[in-house]
Amino acid sequence: MNIIGKRYLFFALSLLIILPGLVILANWAIQDNLPLSVDFTGGSQLEVVFENGNPQPADIVRLYNDLDVGDVLVQTTDKGSLLIKSGFVDNDKRDEILSALEAEFGGPVSVLRLESVGPSIGSQVTSRAAIAVGVAALAVVIFITVTFRGIQHAFRYGICAIIAMLHDVAIVFSAAAIGHIVFGWEMDSLFLTALLTVIGFSVQDKIVVFDRIRENSLILRRLDFETLVNHSIVQTLQRSINTQLMTVEFLLLALALMGGVTLREFCIILFVGLLSGTYSSIFIAAPILVLWEKKEWKTWFRRKEAAI
Amino acid sequence: MKRNLYSRLILIVVLLALAIGVDSVNIVRVSNPFNGETIFSRDVTPRLGLDLRGGLQVILEADLPETSEITAEQMDVARSIIENRTNALGVAENSIQVAGERRLVGEFPGLEDADSILSTIQQTGLLEFVDFGSTFINPGTVVTTDYGGNTEVAEGEVLYHTIMNGAELLTVGVTTDQINQTGVSFDLNDEGRAIFADYTTNHTGEFLGIVLDKQVISAPRVKDPITEGRGTISGNFTIESANALAVQLRYGSLPVPLKVVDTRYIGATLGEDSLQKSLIAGVVGMLAVIIFMSLFYRMPGIVAVLSILIYGALAFAIFKWIPVTLTLPGIAGFLLSTGSALDANILLFERMKEEIRSGLTLGNALDKGWTRAWSSIRDSNVATLITSAILFWFGSTFGATIVKGFSLTLALGVVISLFTAIVVTRTLLALFIIWFKPTNLKRWFGI
Numbered sequence: 001m002n003i004i005g006k007r008y009l010f011f012a013l014s015l016l017i018i019l020p021g022l023v024i025l026a027n028w029a030i031q032d033n034l035p036l037s038v039d040f041t042g043g044s045q046l047e048v049v050f051e052n053g054n055p056q057p058a059d060i061v062r063l064y065n066d067l068d069v070g071d072v073l074v075q076t077t078d079k080g081s082l083l084i085k086s087g088f089v090d091n092d093k094r095d096e097i098l099s100a101l102e103a104e105f106g107g108p109v110s111v112l113r114l115e116s117v118g119p120s121i122g123s124q125v126t127s128r129a130a131i132a133v134g135v136a137a138l139a140v141v142i143f144i145t146v147t148f149r150g151i152q153h154a155f156r157y158g159i160c161a162i163i164a165m166l167h168d169v170a171i172v173f174s175a176a177a178i179g180h181i182v183f184g185w186e187m188d189s190l191f192l193t194a195l196l197t198v199i200g201f202s203v204q205d206k207i208v209v210f211d212r213i214r215e216n217s218l219i220l221r222r223l224d225f226e227t228l229v230n231h232s233i234v235q236t237l238q239r240s241i242n243t244q245l246m247t248v249e250f251l252l253l254a255l256a257l258m259g260g261v262t263l264r265e266f267c268i269i270l271f272v273g274l275l276s277g278t279y280s281s282i283f284i285a286a287p288i289l290v291l292w293e294k295k296e297w298k299t300w301f302r303r304k305e306a307a308i
Numbered sequence: 309m310k311r312n313l314y315s316r317l318i319l320i321v322v323l324l325a326l327a328i329g330v331d332s333v334n335i336v337r338v339s340n341p342f343n344g345e346t347i348f349s350r351d352v353t354p355r356l357g358l359d360l361r362g363g364l365q366v367i368l369e370a371d372l373p374e375t376s377e378i379t380a381e382q383m384d385v386a387r388s389i390i391e392n393r394t395n396a397l398g399v400a401e402n403s404i405q406v407a408g409e410r411r412l413v414g415e416f417p418g419l420e421d422a423d424s425i426l427s428t429i430q431q432t433g434l435l436e437f438v439d440f441g442s443t444f445i446n447p448g449t450v451v452t453t454d455y456g457g458n459t460e461v462a463e464g465e466v467l468y469h470t471i472m473n474g475a476e477l478l479t480v481g482v483t484t485d486q487i488n489q490t491g492v493s494f495d496l497n498d499e500g501r502a503i504f505a506d507y508t509t510n511h512t513g514e515f516l517g518i519v520l521d522k523q524v525i526s527a528p529r530v531k532d533p534i535t536e537g538r539g540t541i542s543g544n545f546t547i548e549s550a551n552a553l554a555v556q557l558r559y560g561s562l563p564v565p566l567k568v569v570d571t572r573y574i575g576a577t578l579g580e581d582s583l584q585k586s587l588i589a590g591v592v593g594m595l596a597v598i599i600f601m602s603l604f605y606r607m608p609g610i611v612a613v614l615s616i617l618i619y620g621a622l623a624f625a626i627f628k629w630i631p632v633t634l635t636l637p638g639i640a641g642f643l644l645s646t647g648s649a650l651d652a653n654i655l656l657f658e659r660m661k662e663e664i665r666s667g668l669t670l671g672n673a674l675d676k677g678w679t680r681a682w683s684s685i686r687d688s689n690v691a692t693l694i695t696s697a698i699l700f701w702f703g704s705t706f707g708a709t710i711v712k713g714f715s716l717t718l719a720l721g722v723v724i725s726l727f728t729a730i731v732v733t734r735t736l737l738a739l740f741i742i743w744f745k746p747t748n749l750k751r752w753f754g755i
Contacts, residue, residue, distance in 0.1 A: 045407065057581075075362070078573035083365075117413060118387075118406035121710070129711050132702030136695040143694055147687050189710055193637040196714050197644050200695055204648060204688040208655065211684035239658045242604065243651040247597045251643070254593030260582025263636075270640070 007287035021174020037188035052107030164285035198273030357635030435474030438517035476500025501537030645721025652729035
């Protein structure tokens, strides 16, 4: 199986998925119109009492969505009232919602309070999380360089792992952008969690694949580097498929298909991100190692034929 | 070799029994078998975050006249001070939001005793060092000071002069002296040191009032000039109250006084029905994993399933013991480490298969496969540990609770998964090979 030989095909495939999503996101960012949820933007909090008993939370969410208010979260309180958190609601909208609630569920609805709430995740938290990830990435590069010091160009392995990790992050963002267009998803605190999970997994998976290259390059010294990397990938393929597809993705698929609605978006993002994490170990990180070894930027990314 | 295996098996069984013991109760209590006295007791009730369990919602409002101007910045400072105070009191995974122009909404998971936290939240935390002259004033007395240019004072009361306030504090800590009295120690910044040195030199023999939110905590007599800018506030403290005061002083005083408008219990933010469904889905997913592992890897697969179950029991017991507040980010971190626990098993089995195919005996294949697989298991997990340590440090320093919750369970999970990979999987697999002496490789190993 020759995977490395088709490396530019895989690079193109990844770009095909990443670029549209990132272009769309960049466009939104310029217009200051990113699909951020109330976790980041803040919203409104309405507390009401239904005189004739509380309706199902799902029905309220649907009613809000019909009135073009998103990010709805319904909680019950110990005082029998319902706490409805959502995107911003002004006074006109509130009246509209109240009359719709009364019409739909019958009986008078009394408002205990309506107020706007600030974001639960401040902009500082997001930027600090990004810095933390950056520092962690740097530490990983140093760690890989040290632990791979027995073979040539140990530094490259760390850099390639981080490039592939950025690839996975880009895939997740792209998936979120597409998810917003198709399903109206918004980036919330769970998205941030999914992103962290993907980053953690991605680095771990790269090292497992690189470890095989490290081992083989000590045994098979004579072999041409491209052949050696390809051989190593094929050897770890069974493990990649089993760990990834058969176990982790099983679990996530079950959660996405059968689990609660509030977790569906999270599970699908995680599913895509972890899939990308495994994919990029084989089809991005390892091929870039070969590209680097052959310095293919000097030949305008044309492959040199392997000298036999 | 064989004896070694059995002693490991005993270790595993003992640890598993302990873990199941902790998993199945809410309070661990060890009592003396002779007189029934409790020697040791620890509450290990599982702690779930606001997203999974619900908790207490507290609404705070600026305690100032309606007409007074409150800036958004002041509310934001108040928000972060309250967040720091509650974090320091050990209420994990809380959320504080600014609501409207003069309100804060705080949500605290699984909190039952509202009062314990409310007093700390509400205290403005304004510490003043007050010149009492030659009169001693009893702790607990409410006094009026000229802090902030105040000149109003009730008939017959004295207006005391504030020398400086808590803003000059550099560090604050809790100390216990030789006679076991608890106090709050502090260091002053340069400005505070100068003021303090100046005052204590000119007022030796007089009383210095230490006043928190206008209430006298203590009024020590100045024996000697204090020039090194360091001191201890003594008073009638317990460890808890000293800690609470230290927390208030450390995170500064609130820019606006706050009062509690309302407290109530709220349900899980993710919704009960959603959580129920997800739990069932998780079980179905796990069953699928178990079936796949057993069918694909046969005997080793069953060992892996046992090892993952032991891993789960250990992890849950440790989470309960520490205790770790479980939120969805926390569970995501745990799931990721479960994935790496499975991965360690799969890495070992794949290498073992290679060795069996090359003609080694089962026992040798296990040893050699392990040696080969170990470097990748070690390095990949160490990298994850480095990542989670950095994320945890950032998360707790800058109050990013999501990042913190995620990285804590991830790091703990990875450490436990390394233990199960090194000890549990290897030992069980070696024992299974000795006990069952499998000869039909196709049936037992799927080769």
